[in-house]
Amino acid sequence: MKKFLSTLTLACLLGACANAPTAAPGATVDAHVAHARQLAGSDLGYLMRLCEPQPAERAKPDEKMDDYLRKLIAKPAPPAMQVFDNLYFVGGDWVSAWLLKTSEGFVLIDSLNNGQEAHEVIEGGMARLGLDPRGIRYIVVTHAHGDHYGGAAYLVRKYHPHVIASESDWNTMEGQLEFTSKLWDAPPARDITVRDDQVMTFGDTKLTFFVTTGHTLGTLSLLFDVRSHGQVHHALLWGGTSFNFGKDFSRLESYSANAERMATMAGKLPVDVLLSNHSGWDGSLVKMKALRADGAAAPNPFVTGPQPVIRSFQVMDECAQAQALRFGY
Numbered sequence: 514m515k516k517f518l519s520t521l522t523l524a525c526l527l528g529a530c531a532n533a534p535t536a537a538p539g540a541t542v543d544a545h546v547a548h549a550r551q552l553a554g555s556d557l558g559y560l561m562r563l564c565e566p567q568p569a570e571r572a573k574p575d576e577k578m579d580d581y582l583r584k585l586i587a588k589p590a591p592p593a594m595q596v597f598d599n600l601y602f603v604g605g606d607w608v609s610a611w612l613l614k615t616s617e618g619f620v621l622i623d624s625l626n627n628g629q630e631a632h633e634v635i636e637g638g639m640a641r642l643g644l645d646p647r648g649i650r651y652i653v654v655t656h657a658h659g660d661h662y663g664g665a666a667y668l669v670r671k672y673h674p675h676v677i678a679s680e681s682d683w684n685t686m687e688g689q690l691e692f693t694s695k696l697w698d699a700p701p702a703r704d705i706t707v708r709d710d711q712v713m714t715f716g717d718t719k720l721t722f723f724v725t726t727g728h729t730l731g732t733l734s735l736l737f738d739v740r741s742h743g744q745v746h747h748a749l750l751w752g753g754t755s756f757n758f759g760k761d762f763s764r765l766e767s768y769s770a771n772a773e774r775m776a777t778m779a780g781k782l783p784v785d786v787l788l789s790n791h792s793g794w795d796g797s798l799v800k801m802k803a804l805r806a807d808g809a810a811a812p813n814p815f816v817t818g819p820q821p822v823i824r825s826f827q828v829m830d831e832c833a834q835a836q837a838l839r840f841g842y
C-alpha cells in the first residue's frame with residue numbers, strides 16, 4: 514500500500530495533537546478508525562460517519578436514489594439566519610447554502626438542488642432576512658454534484674450573477690456527470706473558472722479558492738474572513754466531505770493530501786471557523802440553534818479556535834486511510 518501522508522506531526526508542532534497516539538505506518542483499519550475517534554473527541558463526533566465502510570461502486574441513478582433524495586429535500590429547512598455580521602445561512606436541512614455579504618453585493622456559496630428549492634429556500638430565506646436576491650452577484654459551485662449546482666441556472670436566469678467553479682468541475686458539468694437525478698436541474702453554463710490558490714476580490718472582501726481534489730476532481734474549498742463582536746475570524750469552507758466515488762485510490766490519496774494541506778493552513782493563519790456545504794458535516798444546525806437560543810451577545814458557537822479545525826482534518830485523513838485499506842490499498 515502506498516503510504517498516505519499524516520497530518521499528526523505538523524499538528525502536534527502547532528500544539529493541536531489532542532494527546533492522541535499516531536496511527537503507525539502499516540496500521541490496520543481498526544487502528545485508523547480508533548485514532549480518528551480519539552481525535553474527534555466529544556465535539557467532532559459527527560465526522561465519524563466518514564469512517565464507516567463505503568461501497569466499492571459509485572451509486573447509479575435510479576428510482577431508489579431519487580426517492581432517497583426526495584425525502585432529504587422534503588425535510589423542513591431551518592430558519593434562514595445571520596451567522597456572522599457578513600455571513601448568512603440560507604440553506605436546507607440536508608444541503609447548505611451560505612451567503613457572503615460584500616461591498617459589491619452577495620456571493621452565494623452553492624445553490625441547492627433545483628430552481629424550486631432555490632426559490633423557496635434561498636430567495637425565501639433572504640426575503641425573511643430583509644435581503645434582496647437581486648444583490649446576488651456571484652454563485653460559487655463548490656463541486657459538480659446536483660445538490661450544489663441545481664439551483665444555479667434558475668438564479669442566473671432571474672438575477673444574472675456570474676457562476677464560479679474549477680476547470681475540472683466545469684468539465685464534469687459539461688460532460689459526463691458523476692451522479693444524475695430527476696430532482697436536480699441541469700448545470701449552469703460555463704462562466705468563471707478559478708485555479709488553485711487563486712484570490713478574488715469582491716469590494717471589501719477577499720476569497721481564496723483552493724482546488725481540494727477528492728470528493729470530486731475539482732472540489733473548491735474557500736477561505737474568507739467573517740466578523741462577529743468586532744472581531745475578524747478566518748473561515749474555511751471545506752468543499753466536499755464524503756467518499757461517494759467508489760474504489761478510487763487516487764481520489765482517496767488526493768483527499769488525504771488536501772486534508773493535510775488544509776490542516777497546515779489552519780494552524781498557520783490560524784483558521785478558527787470551519788464550515789461545510791452539508792450541515793451534517795459541520796454541526797451548523799446545532800450551532801445555529803445555540804446561536805438563536807443564546808442571543809447575539811453570547812460567544813459565537815461557530816468560532817471554535819484552530820485546534821478543532823485541525824483535528825477535523827486529521828479525522829478526515831484517518832478515515833481516508835482506513836477506507837483505502839478496506840479497498841485493499
